[in-house]
Amino acid sequence: MSPSLDPQEFAWLCTFLRNESAIIIDETKEYLVTTRLAPVLKELGLKTLSELLTQLKRRPLTAVHQRVIEAMTTNETSFFRDLHPFDTLRNDILPELVKKRGGAGLNIWCAASSTGQEPYTIAMVLREAFPDVAARSKILCTDINNTVLERTKQGLYTQLEVNRGLPAPLLLKYFDRKGQEWQVKEELRRMIDARVMNLAIPWSGVAMMDIVFIRNVLIYFDIETKRSIIGRIRKNMALDGFLFLGGAESLLNIDSDFARTMAGKSTLYKRAA
Amino acid sequence: MRALVVDDSRAIRSVISRMLREMGYSVTEAGNGREALDQLAATGGCPDVALLDWNMPVMDGFTLLGELRKDPSYASMRIMMVTTETEIDRMQAALAAGADEYLMKPFTPDALRDKLGILGLSQAA
Structure with missing residues (x-):
């Protein structure tokens, strides 16, 4: 389960992603965050995105930060895409x-x-x-x-x-x-x-x-x-x-x-x- | 565009047919190779593409492939094996016998769409 973030938390996550990977996520892309980060929550044994954010707010950057960036930047791809x-x-x-x-x-x-x-x-x-x-x-x-x-x-x-x-x-x-x-x-x-x-x-x-x-x-x-x-x-x-x-x-x-x-x-x- | 789906599983035929109809195909179905040949002979047409399961009773998909490729009436038909047979020698045999493509079960609608695109059949609507 990964209940939605409140607006402040979502804004913080957007800023984090922008600063660390230059990815732009706006409020229309909350589904993307939820979908992409659900497997990360499962891997880390966390129940909510808020718990994940608590870890992301810690410094220095760790494997958790890297994992989140990776989850958010893995693009859909296929062989001969668009032919x-x-x-x-x-x-x-x-x-x-x-x-x-x-x-x-x-x-x-x-x-x-x-x-x-x-x-x-x-x-x-x-x-x-x-x-x-x-x-x-x-x-x-x-x-x-x-x-x-x-x-x-x-x-x-x-x-x-x-x-x-x-x-x-x-x-x-x-x-x-x-x-x-x-x-x-x-x-x-x-x-x-x-x-x-x-x-x-x-x-x-x-x-x-x-x-x-x-x-x-x-x-x-x-x-x-x-x-x-x-x-x-x-x-x-x-x-x-x-x-x-x-x-x-x-x-x-x-x-x-x-x-x-x-x-x-x-x-x-x-x-x- | 017209498609023929040959599979002995009614459930799988139904899933594949639905995917094809959503892409704009008109679809006919048969439960084995013999039934497919009889149906083709009775209707006298040549579907644009046939999707053949390999393992079926009465006449399997590989035998059906051979029969279709022997008959010049079906020369323009593109044939795709859609099967749980994923061994390299099976794939090689199917392509050598005249299959145009090979899709391994299980597959997603996107994979089917991609394969039809490879065959130049993506614009069904």
Whole structure:
């Protein structure tokens, strides 16, 4: 059971999440808090969200704080989510960039990559279309949540997860059965570089990217944080690179140095000339 | 879009059919492979997609898959195995015999929707 928080408690929790992870939760999202934190209450043996807040108000930050941030930032994901961005990647973006780079490896970044379905989808698309380039390419997976990154590195998925969006021929080709789970084969796992990153804080040591996926992520941030994140991503992208956002997202009023372009059924962004 | 659901469990047929109807499909059902073939022959149509259980009495789903793929009248039909058989050799055999997709039970409506999307059949309405 997780009875609702009173308005002051809810406001405190919103401020905590904003300060520690730059996630913006407003009063319309109380259901999200209740749903996401119910498993945390159970794990910690607590009965109410108020009891959890008492722990969150303690300093220094502990594993409980980290667990709450992780629970609130784990995004729904699936293999080949929305399909068309990956058709566009396969049919338009990869052929163009592979040609321009003369077959050299590509640097691809999945920001807020959650449990890894998106980066492994990209890895499969690249491997299927350009196996030699795939072997030389790196996919940077970043997330604020270390637990999901560990899962990404292991590449272990349940039957319910591989049922979601993954074509059966690709399941057979790129996964091994491990008991009740399925594990991504080593040839794809070695393309992955998983790192903890809070996008709201300036980063370093990230290679210039040819392609960036930051889909259904910006929605969690306020406008200033969005501008800051997108501006820093732009500076981390090759001049002829491509940026993919979620289907309902745009850079209108966020960054005028990106130009909107269409390829296949996808809207994506290039650095403005 | 039309779908044919073949499963010997009335309860499972009903769940799958409901999911499909909510996606805009018109659905017919059969309780085993033989019944499905008889029904198809009687109605003379070719559904856009058939969802086949593997283990059924009279005629199982794998045999039905083979029968459908032998008959050119059903060449345009997309076929998805929907089954508790989750071993790799079973999946390989089904794809080699002409199945277009494979969905492991249990599954969620989202998983079914995703698989239909893979087959280019997501816009049923």
